[in-house]
Amino acid sequence: MTTMRGGSRIRGGTRTVGIIGWPVSHSLSPAIHNAAFAALDLDWAYVPLPVAPGDAVGAVAGLRTLGFAGANVTMPHKSDVADVVDTLSEDARRLHAVNTVLIGEDGMTGHNTDTPGFDRFLRRDAGFDPAGRSALIFGAGGAGRACALALARAAASRITIVARDPVSTADLRQALDGLSSELVVSAFEDAAATPADLVVNATPLGADGEQLPLPPIDDSTLVIDLLYHPAITPMQTTARESGAAVFGGLGLLLHQAALSFELWTGHPAPLEVMSAAAVASIAERS
Known part of the structure; x- marks a missing residue:
């Protein structure tokens, strides 16, 4: 033993x-x-x-x-x-x-389990129902695609994917095929002009102090940074200062x-x- x-x-x-x-x-x-x-x-x-x-x-x-x-x-x-x-x-x-x-x-x-885990995280931890809401996701990698699928399944109205390489979103379009959410692909430099009810960082950016080009944020916005180390990122700090509800990535990991x-x-x-x-x-x- x-x-x-x-x-x-x-x-x-x-x-x-x-x-x-x-x-x-x-x-x-x-x-x-x-x-x-x-x-x-x-x-x-x-x-x-x-x-x-x-x-x-x-x-x-x-x-x-x-x-x-x-x-x-x-x-x-x-x-x-x-x-x-x-x-x-x-x-x-x-x-x-x-x-x-x-x-x-x-x-x-x-x-x-990332897709249903993100849905559980939104509903149970953040109290957020995606139906009819708009979302902006930084990153078209595995985490970003899983979050997008969860939102599309929950009937989000519009999902904007911010990607450095628009070609990388081709698989995502296929993954969301048959679901009703509008999918928009945006360049990083255009993200700041894209308002959304939910903003998600599904990239490593912020781990070393980088700031993302955040859209307009206020106390009606939910901001989720999927990084859980460091505990507080520049994105989270900026969002809190703007009055948004802010969550780190530990909740998704746990769910x-x-x-x-x-x-x-x-x-x-x-x-x-x-x-x-x-x-x-x-x-x-x-």
Whole structure:
């Protein structure tokens, strides 16, 4: 019997999950999930699985061979894993990106919990109903596309994607096909002239003090910066000074993690426990 950091014990019958990515040493997911398993007295363990670029196919096959119950998937492997699982959920298919793998008797299913996680975050944490509202999202990468899909599913009226490379939005248009929201693509220099009810930063900009070209913001605007380190970014500071409601990215991380937890275990996720574990882990690194 092996004792993990934090007191968790791995036995012969322990169910194992983990996170595939490169790098993964910075991930908060092991702390979040192991705290949740302990809180519910589940004989499960969550481990980091560093997998170099190009090696995702072999790693996913190895999960099944080694008896894993599933895994989270992070950069740069989300698209590669979508190509090799047996079945894709609707959101994973639309985005061609998998962040959660569930392994069962009928094979491996790829899910994307970022999309429903963002919807939960908006409604439960921010009290925001996207229906009929406008949104501006900085970034057309995986996080930005997941947020856009969540908003389109919720019948947002207009979604403006601010991207350095407009070509990168072609996949997003396909992902939103058949949904009613108007999709607009904007250059960074035009963002400041695009008013919106919801503003989301889904880029790394701000982590090193960069400021984004924010649109007009007031006390009716919701601003979400998906960065959770640093805790306060220039975007958040500017938005608060303008009276907006402001949230960092920890909420999305927690809600998508909770959905992964529920897919694997079948138990409701102890969100408060997971949140406390994330905050403690961030504090340890500060």
